C-alpha cells in the first residue's frame with residue numbers, strides 16, 4: 001500500500017494533474033492493484049515512471065495455511081527488510097474478518113502468547129498493516145465476497161504503535177478508498193491505559209476491545225506482565241472513562257486457559273467488574289502453543305459461560321476457526337524460525 005500523501009507528492013513531482021492521484025489511490029484501495037502495469041487508465045509512460053519510484057506492495061506472501069473446513073486462512077508475510085508478519089482471515093456465513101498484526105513480535109510478553117516469545121522486533125507501518133487486509137480482500141474477490149471487519153488483534157500491542165495503528169484505521173476507513181465503516185474496525189489492547197484514554201478522544205467511532213484474561217491482579221500479573229504497570233483498578237477506571245466519553249460498549253477478550261483463569265474465584269471477580277450494559281465478555285479458547293497451558297474443551301467453555309451468566313455477566317463464546325492452523329498470534333512466525341528472544 002502507498003499512502004495517499006505519498007501518491008500525491010510523487011505525482012506532483014512528475015508534473016501530473018491532481019486527479020491522477022485519486023485514480024492511482026483508488027486503483028490500489030478499490031481495484032486492489034498490485035502493480036502499476038494493471039492501471040490501464042494511466043498512460044504507459046506514467047505507469048513506468050511510478051513503477052520506478054514506488055512499490056505498491058509492502059509485504060510478500062511466504063506461506064498460507066487453511067483450516068481443513070476452510071473457515072480460516074493464515075498467511076505469513078515478509079516485509080521488505082525480511083521481518084515476519086502474520087494475518088488471519090476468518091470467514092463466516094455473512095462476515096469475513098481479517099485479524100492484523102501491528103508489530104513484529106511484541107514487548108508485552110504475555111506468558112501464553114507465541115508473539116511474546118519473539119520479543120519486539122519492530123513496529124509495522126500503517127502501509128504494512130493495511131496491506132495485510134488488502135491481501136485478503138484480493139483473495140475474497142473471485143468469490144464475490146469482501147472484507148467486512150478488521151480486528152487489530154494479531155502480533156503486537158497496537159497502543160505501543162499508536163500513531164501507525166490509528167493511521168491504518170483511518171486508511172481502511174477512508175470513504176474515498178477502502179471504505180470500511182469505523183464500527184467494523186476494532187482495536188484490541190492488553191490495557192495500555194494512556195492509549196485507551198487517547199483512543200477515546202479520537203473522533204471516529206472505531207471499536208475498542210480490552211484483552212483481560214484474568215480478573216485479579218495476582219493472576220493477571222503472571223499472565224500479562226503489563227498488569228504490573230497498569231493494574232486492574234487502573235484498567236477498569238480507564239474503561240469507565242472510555243464508556244463515559246464515547247457512549248460505546250466495551251468488549252473484554254478473555255483467552256480461556258483451562259484450570260488457570262476459569263476458576264470460581266475469577267468468575268466472582270469478573271462478576272464484580274464486567275457489568276452490563278456497557279461491558280461484555282468474549283471467551284476465546286486458548287490455542288495450544290506448546291507451552292504449559294491447556295486448551296479448554298467445548299464443554300469447559302460452555303460451563304464457564306453458564307457460570308458467568310448465572311452471576312450476571314454478559315458473555316459469548318467466540319468460535320475460533322483458526323485453531324487448527326496455529327492462528328494464535330505469532331505461532332506461524334515462530335515456526336519459520338524468527339529468532340526467539342527467550
Ligand code: SF4
Nearest residue numbers: 106109110113116156
Ligand atoms: S497476547 Fe498480545 S499483548 Fe500479549 S504478548 Fe501476545 S501479542 Fe503481545
